Amino acid sequence: MPDHSLLEMKGIEIEFPGVKALDKVDFSVNAGEIHALLGENGAGKSTLIKCLTGVHHMDAGTILFDGKEIRPTSPQEAFSMGISTVYQEINLCPNLTVAENIFVGRQPMKGGMINWKEINRRAKELMSRFHMDIDVTRPLNNYSTAIQQMVSIARAVDIDAKILILDEPTSSLDDNEVQLLFNVMRELKAEGMGIIFITHFLDQIFAVSDRMTILRNGTLVGTYNTTDITKLQLVTLMIGKDIDVIFNLKRAHVDPNAPEMLRTENLGTPGQIQNVNLSMKKGELLGFAGLLGSGRTETAELIFGAVPATEGTEDINGKRVSIKKPLDAIKAKLAFCPEDRKRDGIIGDLSIRENIALALQARRGFLHPISRQEQNELADKYIKLLSIATPDAEKKIGDLSGGNQQKVILARWMATQPDLLILDEPTRGIDVGAKAEIQRLMLEMCNDGVSVIFISSELEEIIRCSNRIIVMRDGKKVGEVKGEECTQQTLLSIIAEGEQEGASA
Amino acid sequence: MKKKSFNLSGVMQSKITWAVVAELLILLVCFIIRPDFFSIKYQPATGMLYGSLIDILNRSAEITIIAMGMTLVIALGGTDLSVGSLVALSGALALKFLRWDVLVYNTPGDYTVKPFILVILVPLAVCTLMGMFNGFMISRIGMQPIIATLILMVCGRGIAQIVTNGKQFTTLYSPFRVIGQGSLFFLPMPIIITAVVVIGVSLFVRKTAFGTMVESVGINPSASRLSGIDSKKIIMIVFALTAFLSAISGLITASRVMSNDSNNFGINFEMDAILAVVIGGTNMSGGKFSLAGTVIGSIIIRTIVTFVYYFGIVSEATMAFKALIIIVVIVLQSEPVRKKMSKFGKKKVTGGVQHA
Numbered sequence: 001m002p003d004h005s006l007l008e009m010k011g012i013e014i015e016f017p018g019v020k021a022l023d024k025v026d027f028s029v030n031a032g033e034i035h036a037l038l039g040e041n042g043a044g045k046s047t048l049i050k051c052l053t054g055v056h057h058m059d060a061g062t063i064l065f066d067g068k069e070i071r072p073t074s075p076q077e078a079f080s081m082g083i084s085t086v087y088q089e090i091n092l093c094p095n096l097t098v099a100e101n102i103f104v105g106r107q108p109m110k111g112g113m114i115n116w117k118e119i120n121r122r123a124k125e126l127m128s129r130f131h132m133d134i135d136v137t138r139p140l141n142n143y144s145t146a147i148q149q150m151v152s153i154a155r156a157v158d159i160d161a162k163i164l165i166l167d168e169p170t171s172s173l174d175d176n177e178v179q180l181l182f183n184v185m186r187e188l189k190a191e192g193m194g195i196i197f198i199t200h201f202l203d204q205i206f207a208v209s210d211r212m213t214i215l216r217n218g219t220l221v222g223t224y225n226t227t228d229i230t231k232l233q234l235v236t237l238m239i240g241k242d243i244d245v246i247f248n249l250k251r252a253h254v255d256p257n258a259p260e261m262l263r264t265e266n267l268g269t270p271g272q273i274q275n276v277n278l279s280m281k282k283g284e285l286l287g288f289a290g291l292l293g294s295g296r297t298e299t300a301e302l303i304f305g306a307v308p309a310t311e312g313t314e315d316i317n318g319k320r321v322s323i324k325k326p327l328d329a330i331k332a333k334l335a336f337c338p339e340d341r342k343r344d345g346i347i348g349d350l351s352i353r354e355n356i357a358l359a360l361q362a363r364r365g366f367l368h369p370i371s372r373q374e375q376n377e378l379a380d381k382y383i384k385l386l387s388i389a390t391p392d393a394e395k396k397i398g399d400l401s402g403g404n405q406q407k408v409i410l411a412r413w414m415a416t417q418p419d420l421l422i423l424d425e426p427t428r429g430i431d432v433g434a435k436a437e438i439q440r441l442m443l444e445m446c447n448d449g450v451s452v453i454f455i456s457s458e459l460e461e462i463i464r465c466s467n468r469i470i471v472m473r474d475g476k477k478v479g480e481v482k483g484e485e486c487t488q489q490t491l492l493s494i495i496a497e498g499e500q501e502g503a504s505a
Numbered sequence: 506m507k508k509k510s511f512n513l514s515g516v517m518q519s520k521i522t523w524a525v526v527a528e529l530l531i532l533l534v535c536f537i538i539r540p541d542f543f544s545i546k547y548q549p550a551t552g553m554l555y556g557s558l559i560d561i562l563n564r565s566a567e568i569t570i571i572a573m574g575m576t577l578v579i580a581l582g583g584t585d586l587s588v589g590s591l592v593a594l595s596g597a598l599a600l601k602f603l604r605w606d607v608l609v610y611n612t613p614g615d616y617t618v619k620p621f622i623l624v625i626l627v628p629l630a631v632c633t634l635m636g637m638f639n640g641f642m643i644s645r646i647g648m649q650p651i652i653a654t655l656i657l658m659v660c661g662r663g664i665a666q667i668v669t670n671g672k673q674f675t676t677l678y679s680p681f682r683v684i685g686q687g688s689l690f691f692l693p694m695p696i697i698i699t700a701v702v703v704i705g706v707s708l709f710v711r712k713t714a715f716g717t718m719v720e721s722v723g724i725n726p727s728a729s730r731l732s733g734i735d736s737k738k739i740i741m742i743v744f745a746l747t748a749f750l751s752a753i754s755g756l757i758t759a760s761r762v763m764s765n766d767s768n769n770f771g772i773n774f775e776m777d778a779i780l781a782v783v784i785g786g787t788n789m790s791g792g793k794f795s796l797a798g799t800v801i802g803s804i805i806i807r808t809i810v811t812f813v814y815y816f817g818i819v820s821e822a823t824m825a826f827k828a829l830i831i832i833v834v835i836v837l838q839s840e841p842v843r844k845k846m847s848k849f850g851k852k853k854v855t856g857g858v859q860h861a
Contacts, residue, residue, distance in 0.1 A: 105746040306731055330733040344728050347721045349792045354717055362733030412732065 005064075006031040006194045007163055012051055012061035021047045022058070025220045027213055028307070029163060029194040034185060036197045036205045038224075038238055039215035040403070040431035043433055045198055049165055053078040065164065084156035085165040092152055094141035099123035101140050102155045126154050130184050142486055146177035150184070157188060164188065165196045170204060171429045174292050174457075182208045192358060200431055202231055214238055235432050251285070251483060252446030254467050258282040260318065261451040262420055264303065267312035273298040273475045276312070280420070280453070285446045287466030287483070288455040289491055295475035296455045297339055300422045303453075304336040305329045317419060330363045335413035339424040339455070341402070345409045348398030352390060353379040355397045356411045381412035386441065403434030410441065421445065422453040427461060439465055459488050519800040520786025527579065527784075528805050535812060542815070551687040556620040557811060559696075565807035566695035567592070569756040569800055571774060572781040573706045574747025576799045579782050581723045581743055582791030583650030588751040588778055590661025591635060592771025595755025597665035600674040600765035602627060603681060621680055629752045635661070636748020640741035654744075657773070665767035675764045685760030695757050702750065707796050716794075719743065723791030777806055784834055805834060830831040 005028040012025045022044045028049040030033045039045050052063065054072030063070050075085070092101045099120045108118045122135040130150050141147055149169055156164060166185075170178050185208060187196055197209055205212060206226060214221040214237050218249040220236050221427065241273035258281040268274030273295050280286050299305045303314065305323035314321055321332045329336070338344035347355055357375045364370065370378070379393035388409040390400060397408050404424060413421060423442065427435040442452050443465060456462050462469055463486050471479040471494045479494035535557070545556035554560075571588045578585045602624045634658055642653035669770040687694040710716035721729045722736045729736055751771075758770050783789060784805055785798025809830045813823045836842060 052627075304731075325735075326731050327733040327735055336731060338728075338731055343725075344731050347728055349724045349726045350717070350720060354721075358717075358721060358734070359732045361714045361717070362735075364714075366718050369712065369714040 005029060006033075006066060007052075008064040009048070009052065010062050011062070012048065012058050012063075014047060014051060014056055014058045020218055022051070022218045025215065025218070026223075028223075029196060031162070031194050032192045033211065034189055034195045034197055036199065036209035036212040036214070038198075038205065038212055038234070039221075040226075040238060043215040043238075043431075044218040045215055046167070046401075047218075049085070049167065049196070049198070053083060053165070059311075060307055075291065079159070081159060082162035083165070084161035084163070085167065086149070086152050086156050086169055087167050092140055092148060092155070094148075095139055097137050098127070098140055098143070098151055099136040100136065101151055101158050102126060102136075102158060106159075114440065123154075126158055126434065127151070130154060144177075146173045146180070148176075149173065149181070153184065153367050157193075161193065163194045163196065165198070167198045168200070168429055169197075170199055170201060178204065196298075200429060200435075202234060202432075205234075206231065238432060247484045250443065251465065252283060252443050252467060254281055254284045254446075258284070261316065262303070263315040265313045267302055267309045267314055269302065269307055269310045272304060272307055274311070275476075276302060277477075278303075278470075282419075282449050282451055283446050283449045285454055285465055285467050285483075286453045287462040287469040288453060288472060289459060289462050289469055290472035290495060292457065294472040296472050297424055298475065299472070300336060300424050300453060300455060301313045303329075303420075304334055304422060306336065306338075311366075327362060330359055330416060333417070333419040334420045334422070335359070335416055335418035337406075337409050337413060337422070337424060337426055339428070341405055341409065346397045346405050349396060351394045352383070352388070352397050352400070352408055353393040355408050356382055356393075356415055359412050360415045383415065384407075385414075386411055387437065403430035406430055406438065407434070410438065414445070418450060420451045420453070422455075424455045425457065426454075427456065427458070435461070463488065463491065506793075510772060521795055521801065523837045524610040524784055524786060524798055524801045524805065524834065527837055528801060528808060530721035531805070531808050531812060531830065535815070537806075538816060538835060547691065551688065552691065553693060554691050557815065559693065561804060561807045561811050562696050562699075563693040564695075564811070565803045566783055567700040567757055567771075568774065568777045568806060569699050569803040570702045570750050570754045570757075570800045571747070571798060572778040572785075572803050573702060574743070574750040575775075575778040576782045576785070576787055576794050576796055577710070577719050577743045578650065578747055579718050579779070579787055580791055580794035581650075583740075584775075584789075585639065585654045585744065585747050586651060586775045587639060587654040587657035587661055588747060588754075589774035590658050590665070591632045591748050591751035592755040592758055592774055593765075593767045593769075594635070594661050594668070594753040595632050596759035596765040596770045597668045597767050598628040598631055599624050599666050599681070599756055599759050600676060601616075603676040603678055604674040621678075624681060625756065629749060629754060630636070630656065632752035632755070633745050633749045636745040636751075637741060639748065640744035643744065644737040644740040662767050665765075669765060669767065671767075673764060674767055677763065681760055682763060683760075685757045685762075693763075698753065698757065702753065703796065703800060706746075706750075710796065715739075715742075720793055723794075731815060781806055784831070806831075 007029040009025070009027040011020070012022050012027070013020070025044065025048060027037070027048060037045050037048070047056060051058045052072070054074045054077055057073070065083070072081065072083070090266060093104070102123045103119050107114045108122070109115060110118070120136055125151070127136060128135055130153070132147060132150055134143065134147060140151060153164075153169070166344065169181060173181065185197070189195060197205070198203070199205060209226050210227070211223060211225055212234070213223040213232070216238065260279060261282045262278060262280040264276050264278045266274075267276040276299050288299065290296050298307070302309050305325050305328055308324045314323060316332050316334070321328070322330065323329045326336070347358065353375050356379050357370050360378075361370050376393065382388070383390060383393060388400075388404050388407045388411070390404065397405055400408065403478045410426070426438050430438070439461060442454060446452055454462065454465060463483065466483040468483060469481045469486055469491065470477055471481070471491060473495065481490060481494070532542075542557050545554050545559060548555050563573055571592075574583060575588065639654050639657060642648045642656070643650050645652075660788050683694060683761055684698070685695060689697045710719070718729070718734050718739055721732075721734060722739050726736055755770065756772070759765055781802035782799050784802035785800070787794040787798060806827075809827050810823065
């Protein structure tokens, strides 16, 4: 280990109204190191990073960067010192070209005019360094999330960054794309860059990081070499509880004589997805597995009417329904937690209380308001039931951590007392503890007679929870397995079958 | 114990607080220059109270009424530019029905009025339909509100001209005079109408879930739709309501002068209404709104104008003077200033910062 760290944060303390967000936390990064920063939601990872990038101002502690004490007061300042951040949500202009995005704000000039040739040439060069041979003159939104992520990393790296912070960069990438990102990370590491890697995917930490620092409730648990620690130890350290307690989940019991809850026949919309044929029992947990873009989300949206079906039939509890918009679905006792929590889930500036009451209120119509007292009762009930970490129900949902936001959205739907709950990637981007809690809730609801459709990219959790798993590829159902009989191997082989033809898409 | 300082900080951070402070400051200046500014006298001849403060409230009525609707429009993340034209249209329609006899009699006075109820209802109904047209263009066709309402802003005055054949009518019909010049409970009628509108809209918005839904759609339309909120209906109602309120405002305007003037009625009303909303603390990008703030905003605007008249500042300078004070108000309310002022409490952290 080199005798001096590239970055050293010592005794960092920060207090927000009512909570000590960080308490005497030490953190260091060496040059040429990938250092994972771990902890549950609300453990203080983001707060620590925001101290480093000047978003928050710490109450105590010092930051040494390259041997000198720094105290950035704004992200711009940190950025100009060589501390670059790539956020989880892609933070670029989708309608500008790739090259424009990389160089926006610092365009090379020639005689007072922007030198487009130079921009495009350098952008091309930069992207090919990341093994991405793409047309940099096309608008960014022509490309997949993965490529957009690469562009934002390229942008961050191009400015002589010494420290690169990657905040959940992999949460919307598939496996191949993750590998690509890892290669780039390793190359940057070899060039002597210090990389701070924040993620909830434990496998990825072991695959790519050199050291890891674990936070819990705003305090430092410790810093470990990746080779010295096992996954089990890691999880135990993160949540501070024995893992068995958390992972002791029992699959829901489905009565073989239970009535049919949902039946679709040839449901579809041309151009989106077609010929969806599903049948589900009351209290069943049906898992949807498959790669991103395999049609899992589209199927869910079709059932819920987020995208109205133009053909086929849908029956709920044996009754034919016509679902043209989400409100129809909600009236038919369906509920849908969408994949993109930020874009489609939370109403950021409204309180937790208002967010929880929203769907129930929408079903009643605005002329039949839920009284303030009822709203308070609902909010208190679900804050307690889902252990949402908040001082009170009036806090803005936008100020909560990802896992807690997800719980509020879940509460919004539980409040409508649905018969069928569709959860699209409910555990993405949230920590192990919250994940286990959401899984537990799902299973409890099944036991209470609610049917659940569970979409996830993580095979492990799909297998652990589902009664039945439907595997999708290219908008079609390609297999169906019983949960008990399923292994990761079986699922993988069904997903991968015919992968060659699907890979080009 | 900690809670108290936190609350104070919250109050100091509220935009409404600063709007009220600004209004009080302007009034204070008025008081220093002319101590009789606050005097209110009763005039037995008309049965009304008179005074600068009453005048401010009276004259702010048109903008306050429109701005109630505009607040909701802005909370949805839009703007409505057509309100001024609808004021003109409403006035034209009212006078058209008041002077149905214009072909027979040239001078107002001896005429046969159509049922008075039509004089009121037709402008309200037509303008509401116009507002639904706005709502339709926005929610169904998917036009941006500023563009969709620009159509009516431009052609609304034309329609008003067509209604009256390009003529300006005058009337002496006394029931119509009551709207803009009458009184109730010693107060000028426009103040009473404004109070009814403000209370009515506030109750509608806050006693039902309509307000929350407007905010929800304004903050995140996609999530609102998936939660079952019918945003098309919400948009439709908000634009129809705003147009309806513009029509009321138009009736008051016309009644004040007992005439119609398609070229000059409601000029710049859209700007004043938007300004009132913004001064009142509602963000132009949509979301949380405050009707009370808007009322204060509207009163501030009118106080400035009264101030200008009252102190004999040359009328050419009115606009510049108005702009000056508004800049001061907006700066007082701006994020950095409010933050500095709220240093009593613990510092607050900004979220969602990113390098651009």
